[in-house]
Amino acid sequence: xxxxxxxxxxxxxxxxxxxxxxxxxxxxxxxxxxxxxxxxxxxxxxxxxxxxxxxxxxxxxxxxxxxxxxxxxxxxxxxxxxxxxxxxxxxxxxxxxxxxxxxxxxxxxxxxxxxxxxxxxxxxxxxxxxxxxxxxxxxxxxxxxxxxxxxxxxxxxxxxxxxxxxxxxxxxxxxxxxxxxxxxxxxxxxxxxxxxxxxxxxxxxxxxxxxxxxxxxxxxxxxxxxxxxxxxxxxxxxxxxxxxxxxxxxxxxxxxxxxxxxxxxxxxxxxxxxxxxxxxxxxxxxxxxxxxxxxxxxxxxxx
Numbered sequence: 001x002x003x004x005x006x007x008x009x010x011x012x013x014x015x016x017x018x019x020x021x022x023x024x025x026x027x028x029x030x031x032x033x034x035x036x037x038x039x040x041x042x043x044x045x046x047x048x049x050x051x052x053x054x055x056x057x058x059x060x061x062x063x064x065x066x067x068x069x070x071x072x073x074x075x076x077x078x079x080x081x082x083x084x085x086x087x088x089x090x091x092x093x094x095x096x097x098x099x100x101x102x103x104x105x106x107x108x109x110x111x112x113x114x115x116x117x118x119x120x121x122x123x124x125x126x127x128x129x130x131x132x133x134x135x136x137x138x139x140x141x142x143x144x145x146x147x148x149x150x151x152x153x154x155x156x157x158x159x160x161x162x163x164x165x166x167x168x169x170x171x172x173x174x175x176x177x178x179x180x181x182x183x184x185x186x187x188x189x190x191x192x193x194x195x196x197x198x199x200x201x202x203x204x205x206x207x208x209x210x211x212x213x214x215x216x217x218x219x220x221x222x223x224x225x226x227x228x229x230x231x232x233x234x235x236x237x238x239x240x241x242x243x244x245x246x247x248x249x250x251x252x253x254x255x256x257x258x259x260x261x262x263x264x265x266x267x268x269x270x271x272x273x274x275x276x277x278x279x280x281x282x283x284x285x286x287x288x289x290x291x292x293x294x295x296x297x298x299x300x301x302x303x
Contacts, residue, residue, distance in 0.1 A: 009130040009137075010112070010148050017145055024111070024147035025154065025165050029180040032056055032170055032187050037292060039079070039209060039218070040188040042195050046080040046090060047209035048098045051173045053216060054292065060168030060183040061259070062114035063251040064125045066150065067169050068132055069111040070143075071176045072099055079171060080205065084124045088131035090205035095139065108143040110136050111178040113169040116162045116251070117155040125151070146178070161253040185258060190290040190300040191220050194281060196266035200229050217289040218300065222282040225270045233267040 011018055032038055039057040041047045043065060049057050059067045059081040068091055070078040078094060080087065099108055112132055115125035129150045136145050149166065156163045170181035185192070198206065201223055209218050236244060241260050245252045248263055273280045282288065290300040 009133040010145075010150060014145075017148060018153075021147045021149050021153045024113075024178075024180070025149045027180050029166060029168065029182050030170060032058070032181055032183050034184075034187050036187075038183075038187050038189070039292075040183055041079045041081050041208065042188070042192075043081050043083055043199050044087075044203065044205050045195070046078070046094055046205050046207050047218075048076065048078045048094065048207075049173070049209055050077075051075040053209075055173055056170050056181075057173065058168065058170030058178075058181055058183065060181070060188075061256055062167050063164055063249075063254050064115060064118070066112060066114040066125065066128045066132055069113070069169060069171045069178045070095065070099070071109050071171055071173075071178070073106040073176070075173055075176065077171045077173055077176075082128055082132065082205065083199070085127040085131035087128065087205050088135040091132060092135045092138070094207070095143075099142075107141060108139070109146045109176070109178075110143050111146050111169065111171075112136075112148045112150050113154065113166060113180070114164070115150045115154060116164045116254075117152045118162050118251075149180075161251075163254045167256065185262070189218065190302070191288060192262070193266045193269035194288075195220060196262060197225065197270050198223055200232075200266075200270075201226060214289045214291070217291050220288040220290075222285055222287055224277060225274060230271065230274050233271050237264065237267060237271070 037055045039047055039049050039054045041059045047057060057077050057079045059079055062081060065081055065083045068080045068082065078098065080091060115129045136143050154165050156165045166180040168181045168183055169178055171178045203223055206221055236248065239247065244260055245255065249255050249259065278285045290302055292300055
């Protein structure tokens with residue numbers, strides 16, 4: 001997709017949206033703290049949460065991906081991390097399912113964050129941004145695009161390769177407001193390596209919360225790593241960190257410092273459990289469930 005077309009889908013002639021987006025981009029990032037009740041949504045995941053269940057929900061590490069945050073007037077929030085335009089259909093379906101327009105209340109507020117202005121366009125950021133903008137616009141008066149910190153708005157002025165101003169965002173449920181945010185690894189919830197490993201498979205966007213079988217639980221649905229993935233992991237683990245970064249990222253020049261560490265950990269997890277995947281990764285082939293332990297604030301415990 002052409003950059004101009006993607007830009008038109010997002011901003012059109014909406015000067016106020018442009019100003020709100022610039023203001024959002026200038027906001028100092030909020031550091032998400034470990035003593036908060038947090039729900040972190042990783043790549044290709046989606047979650048819907050209420051004020052009784054968490055204080056902060058959001059995403060990080062969206063260099064060429066796009067984060068979508070949604071909040072209504074009743075304290076219900078949705079967060080999703082999309083890595084392709086196919087995620088727009090998941091976004092539309094989730095809004096239709098979880099946000100019922102039954103009382104004519106204030107419109108949903110939507111924030112889009114991520115994607116950089118990349119003249120080489122070697123990733124799906126342009127198409128993903130455009131698809132999500134079209135999905136928001138299709139909601140008509142039901143939704144308001146509060147800010148779109150995407151593409152040029154999210155690109156820092158720098159010599160050489162484009163660099164994102166921000167890669168993370170959070171929605172504060174108590175106030176129903178979004179902000180740029182940084183999520184340290186310690187607040188990113190349970191089963192990080194297992195959840196990350198899903199990204200290497202041809203899987204759809206996963207709704208991790210709410211879980212209808214276990215109320216108030218984060219759900220990790222079972223999947224099986226392909227033999228092709230395992231073969232690639234074996235090869236990739238022999239690479240130097242520099243080679244590994246180049247071959248496993250769509251934007252190796254601006255990945256976070258933990259990218260190689262976290263990606264290697266996910267690959268290692270798969271390789272260590274592949275022979276008995278149904279017994280160790282997903283015992284009995286069943287989904288994993290984790291509950292937020294309120295007495296210990298932000299800790300998630302396996303159920």
